[in-house]
Amino acid sequence: EPEVTQTPSHQVTQMGQEVILRCVPISNHLYFYWYRQILGQKVEFLVSFYNNEISEKSEIFDDQFSVERPDGSNFTLKIRSTKLEDSAMYFCASSPQGAIIGEQYFGPGTRLTVT
Amino acid sequence: DQQVKQNSPSLSVQEGRISILNCDYTNSMFDYFLWYKKYPAEGPTFLISISSIKDKNEDGRFTVFLNKSAKHLSLHIVPSQPGDSAVYFCAASDTGTASKLTFGTGTRLQVTL
Numbered sequence: 031e032p033e034v035t036q037t038p039s040h041q042v043t044q045m046g047q048e049v050i051l052r053c054v055p056i057s058n059h060l061y062f063y064w065y066r067q068i069l070g071q072k073v074e075f076l077v078s079f080y081n082n083e084i085s086e087k088s089e090i091f092d093d094q095f096s097v098e099r100p101d102g103s104n105f106t107l108k109i110r111s112t113k114l115e116d117s118a119m120y121f122c123a124s125s126p127q128g129a130i131i132g133e134q135y136f137g138p139g140t141r142l143t144v145t
Numbered sequence: 146d147q148q149v150k151q152n153s154p155s156l157s158v159q160e161g162r163i164s165i166l167n168c169d170y171t172n173s174m175f176d177y178f179l180w181y182k183k184y185p186a187e188g189p190t191f192l193i194s195i196s197s198i199k200d201k202n203e204d205g206r207f208t209v210f211l212n213k214s215a216k217h218l219s220l221h222i223v224p225s226q227p228g229d230s231a232v233y234f235c236a237a238s239d240t241g242t243a244s245k246l247t248f249g250t251g252t253r254l255q256v257t258l
Contacts, residue, residue: 136188
């Protein structure tokens with residue numbers, strides 16, 4: 031069964047450094063998302079992406095964040111200058127055109143630790 | 146901003162019995178509701194969904210009930226199995242495809258032998 035994959039599974043970085051989290055969505059899906067979950071808190075929406083542009087973003091997704099689909103398969107989340115509070119699990123998700131109720135399929139996540 | 150609430154952080158049920166997980170929401174604009182299951186070190190897995198025009202949706206052992214007037218939904222698992230032990234998240238969206246999901250805080254279900 032096709033699945034969303036994410037790399038790396040765990041990223042440790044120092045405050046102020048740039049990180050790029052990578053995702054390969056399910057191949058025939060057209061909608062892409064990033065969510066994050068800070069330890070002990072709920073899963074929060076960051077951004078959605080369709081047709082090579084951002085469809086919606088949350089207030090968390092400030093100028094330090096950017097997304098890109100550099101080729102036909104990868105979808106990346108870049109954090110330009112990481113802060114301690116960016117430490118979280120980051121989940122990529124995708125959904126197909128015509129998903130009945132917009133069900134989204136999630137990857138296993140990247141644990142980002144900012145020290 | 147607690148638009149989707151799961152008031153029970155944990156639930157323990159015996160194998161073979163019914164598990165009932167509850168979820169409340171406050172945003173009247175939500176039209177679609179989904180349940181996800183999450184195991185440790187994995188991403189949320191889509192389980193079952195319902196649109197606001199229905200009050201019940203069934204898929205095997207899983208049934209979701211929606212009470213729009215009460216802004217309440219529930220997930221029933223019958224019969225519960227040890228492999229169902231996981232964290233269950235309720236999520237909602239307002240426009241279906243390509244819409245962001247707003248998640249609850251989750252309920253940890255433990256199915257005991």
